Amino acid sequence: xxxxxxxxxxxxxxxxxxxxxxxxxxxxxxxxxxxxxxxxxxxxxxxxxxxxxxxxxxxxxxxxxxxxxxxxxxxxxxxxxxxxxxxxxxxxxxxxxxxxxxxxxxxxxxxxxxxxxxxxxxxxxxxxxxxxxxxxxxxxxxxxxxxxxxxxxxxxxxxxxxxxxxxxxxxxxxxxxxxxxxxxxxxxxxxxxxxxxxxxxxxxxxxxxxxxxxxxxxxxxxxxxxxxxxxxxxxxxxxxxxxxxxxxxxxxxxxxxxxxxxxxxxxxxxxxxxxxxxxxxxxxxxxxxxxxxxxxxxxxxxxxxxxxxxxxxxxxxxxxxxxxxxxxxxxxxxxxxxxxxxxxxxxxxxxxxxxxxxxxxxxxxxxxxxxxxxxxxxxxxxxxxxxxxxxxxxxxxxxxxxxxxxxxxxxxxxxxxxxxxxxxxxxxxxxxxxxxxxxxxxxxxxxxxxxxxxxxxxxxxxxxxxxxxxxxxxxxxxxxxxxxxxxxxxxxxxxxxxxxxxxxxxxxxxxxxxxxxxxxxxxxxxxxxxxxxxxxxxxxxxxxxxxxxxxxxxxxxxxxxxxxxxxxxxxxxxxxxxxxxxxxxxxxx
Numbered sequence: 001x002x003x004x005x006x007x008x009x010x011x012x013x014x015x016x017x018x019x020x021x022x023x024x025x026x027x028x029x030x031x032x033x034x035x036x037x038x039x040x041x042x043x044x045x046x047x048x049x050x051x052x053x054x055x056x057x058x059x060x061x062x063x064x065x066x067x068x069x070x071x072x073x074x075x076x077x078x079x080x081x082x083x084x085x086x087x088x089x090x091x092x093x094x095x096x097x098x099x100x101x102x103x104x105x106x107x108x109x110x111x112x113x114x115x116x117x118x119x120x121x122x123x124x125x126x127x128x129x130x131x132x133x134x135x136x137x138x139x140x141x142x143x144x145x146x147x148x149x150x151x152x153x154x155x156x157x158x159x160x161x162x163x164x165x166x167x168x169x170x171x172x173x174x175x176x177x178x179x180x181x182x183x184x185x186x187x188x189x190x191x192x193x194x195x196x197x198x199x200x201x202x203x204x205x206x207x208x209x210x211x212x213x214x215x216x217x218x219x220x221x222x223x224x225x226x227x228x229x230x231x232x233x234x235x236x237x238x239x240x241x242x243x244x245x246x247x248x249x250x251x252x253x254x255x256x257x258x259x260x261x262x263x264x265x266x267x268x269x270x271x272x273x274x275x276x277x278x279x280x281x282x283x284x285x286x287x288x289x290x291x292x293x294x295x296x297x298x299x300x301x302x303x304x305x306x307x308x309x310x311x312x313x314x315x316x317x318x319x320x321x322x323x324x325x326x327x328x329x330x331x332x333x334x335x336x337x338x339x340x341x342x343x344x345x346x347x348x349x350x351x352x353x354x355x356x357x358x359x360x361x362x363x364x365x366x367x368x369x370x371x372x373x374x375x376x377x378x379x380x381x382x383x384x385x386x387x388x389x390x391x392x393x394x395x396x397x398x399x400x401x402x403x404x405x406x407x408x409x410x411x412x413x414x415x416x417x418x419x420x421x422x423x424x425x426x427x428x429x430x431x432x433x434x435x436x437x438x439x440x441x442x443x444x445x446x447x448x449x450x451x452x453x454x455x456x457x458x459x460x461x462x463x464x465x466x467x468x469x470x471x472x473x474x475x476x477x478x479x480x481x482x483x484x485x486x487x488x489x490x491x492x493x494x495x496x497x498x499x500x501x502x503x504x505x506x507x508x509x510x511x512x513x514x515x516x517x518x519x520x521x522x523x524x525x526x527x528x529x530x531x532x533x534x535x536x537x538x539x540x541x542x543x544x545x546x547x548x549x550x551x552x553x554x555x556x557x558x559x560x561x562x563x564x565x566x567x568x569x570x571x572x573x574x575x576x577x578x579x580x581x582x583x584x585x586x587x588x589x
Contacts, residue, residue: 047160101133343368371532374534392417502533
């Protein structure tokens with residue numbers, strides 16, 4: 001994997017970026033041609049002005065002066081048209097490259113196993129997919145091609161200057177060494193300043209995202225003033241970082257203007273004496289003043305160009321680091337699940353999120369087709385880990401997991417997950433309509449199917465009462481719905497896909513009694529002739545399960561039906577008595 005070298009051009013990284021240019025090599029070639037053409041066209045106007053002064057103005061040839069003026073206007077328009085196409089194509093190229101690169105990066109992230117997201121901040125990945133991509137686009141619009149054009153223009157202009165009059169050229173270029181030294185100092189200073197600005201922007205974004213999301217907590221605990229003070233400090237550091245960059249510019253730009261004025265002053269002083277002595281033509285003197293302006297502008301901007309290019313290199317390296325990360329679930333299975341019955345079997349399964357810090361220790365159980373199995377136990381006992389392994393969100397370390405006697409790794413991954421529906425406790429809804437959140441924008445799912453599923457679950461009444469019914473926008477994370485309503489939407493989402501295996505992970509723990517009644521009613525229908533795994537802290541929801549497994553610290557303590565486990569006088573009975581000893585439900589058991 002390529003590393004950041006600290007140089008403006010990191011060729012290994014740049015070569016990888018240009019892999020994405022290959023489909024658009026004709027456009028790139030045209031853009032490069034326009035860059036070269038503009039570099040050679042620019043010095044033509046001063047030369048034409050010089051020629052006009054020396055041959056037509058000096059001789060008083062008004063007719064020829066008119067023709068030369070028209071020629072310069074035509075050249076100006078031609079240059080403007082070429083410049084338009086150059087700017088458009090360079091920016092177009094940058095955008096299509098980052099579009100393709102962004103699609104490939106997101107596709108790669110989409111395949112990451114959940115373990116990767118456990119250790120990587122989401123904000124970091126968002127930055128890679130969005131902000132860093134925009135910086136890569138600048139390589140084409142403001143970086144490499146512009147640098148090539150500016151350097152080539154400098155070479156052409158200096159060459160023309162020496163060809164016209166080497167003495168005027170030497171006088172004009174006398175301040176260039178000092179300008180180059182100033183540019184080098186500025187480039188290093190502004191590079192450090194830009195990096196500091198980016199760091200402070202990242203901190204500011206992180207603070208805002210976190211505190212706006214958690215604003216209710218801030219207000220509940222009356223921490224508005226304290227958090228405002230923290231924000232002011234972060235904002236002040238961001239301001240100071242930007243002021244540093246402004247300070248460098250406020251020094252560098254006047255220095256460039258002074259050196260440019262000194263060059264012109266020296267040129268006029270020496271050149272005027274040459275004109276008086278007939279050693280220099282007036283046209284040459286005017287042309288060289290224009291040449292000086294052509295030299296100083298690109299030299300002044302080169303520092304920014306190189307920093308832009310370097311930032312693009314750094315962003316490219318960050319993006320490729322994510323793309324080079326090998327953290328995907330192997331999808332080498334070929335087996336389809338068309339005739340799947342839903343028999344699940346765990347055989348001595350061991351699993352750890354990190355090294356050998358075992359979360360599951362020798363788990364073995366089986367679930368027959370159509371059975372409902374419940375997993376109970378304290379938080380951290382390994383319940384959710386079992387269902388994560390079943391859907392291959394994580395890979396187990398030892399043992400074997402089979403469905404219908406076939407190792408789950410032998411099933412095609414998408415086929416496997418398509419047949420296992422999971423309803424989680426923490427429901428995630430997208431900022432979209434209820435219908436789209438249920439169908440997940442699957443065009444094969446009709447609104448009629450969505451409505452029938454909602455009626456079956458018992459959620460149609462509350463959905464129909466909302467403005468827009470099924471087209472009601474639930475906003476970010478379903479903020480416009482109650483916890484119970486979000487859970488019902490999630491249940492419909494699982495129901496509509498008619499899975500072979502249903503997993504309910506604490507699906508009823510955060511909802512009110514009325515919503516729980518609706519879900520329990522729908523569950524009875526949904527679990528008919530379908531293998532189901534139910535995880536619950538509330539034992540009232542699992543008493544009718546065909547099999548209950550009691551977990552503790554990643555091990556199976558007990559296994560059996562509700563009645564069998566009560567007779568065992570073990571851990572399950574203790575949990576049951578703690579939950580129901582004072583309730584009416586307990587007295588009726």
